[in-house]
Amino acid sequence: MNGIYEYMLQGTAIDIEDEKNKLIILETTEKKFTITRFNNGLVLIKIKKNLIPLIEGYIRTYKSNLFSKEAISYMSEHFKLECPLDPWEYIYGIRLQKELAIINDKKSAVKINLDELMDLNPNRFKKYPFKYPSDELIYFGTFEDREIVSLVSGYLGKYKAVELTGETLKEYRNNGYAKSNTFFITEYLLDKGYEVLTTNGGNNTASVKTVESLGFQKYGSRLAFFESAKR
Secondary structure (H helix, E strand, O other): OOHHHHHHOOOOOOOHHHOOOOEEEEEOOOOOEEEEEEOOOOEEEEEOHHHHHHHHHHHHHHOOOOOOHHHHHHHHHHEEEOOOOOOEEEEEEEOOHHHOOOOOOOOOEEEOOHHHHHOOOOOOOOOHHHHOOOOOEEEEEEEEOOEEEEEEEEEOOOOOEEEEEEEEOHHHOOOOHHHHHHHHHHHHHHHOOOEEEEEEEOOOHHHHHHHHHOOOEEEEEEEEEEEOOOO
């Protein structure tokens, strides 16, 4: 089975091949809700039961383009968006070593030991996997003047697919570190038999360009949101 779809559909009994062009609403007790549009036309919405009427209104009005400016405006009025400045994201994945594009502008990305991350003082990273390192994750990164300045990580859990998270310190961005880190950790994971996926903000053209240049294929789009405190 496609491990990337299995990861994306975790917690459901949905078979992606049987649900083309369908719209499915699932009740969830999670605090974060999602709307995922898969490339085969399936739209999966996870939301609390009492909020389903609001989502049904959203669907009736914006079904033809769930992530249009008007649709996002509707969601902003009724819910709290996870990322208001870049609310929806693309989901990209890669399954086989032969799909990974070789890059010529490799930087010196290396596998980072947990001890090295635990010893960071100060730890200037902001994203949770880097601010609070864990032995449940794998890390690759780039050093500059003996300092770790760029990182990418993935949680090695029960699924065949691993989702990547990356961060580069602000003053070291636009140097190709994110691309190189992503290449090396993806190469490593594919060699170990994992599949790899990553999410990229819909308005983050640089990030999208990076993963596409590495051979990642688009699997869908997703919007994450929460119940509004105003309710």
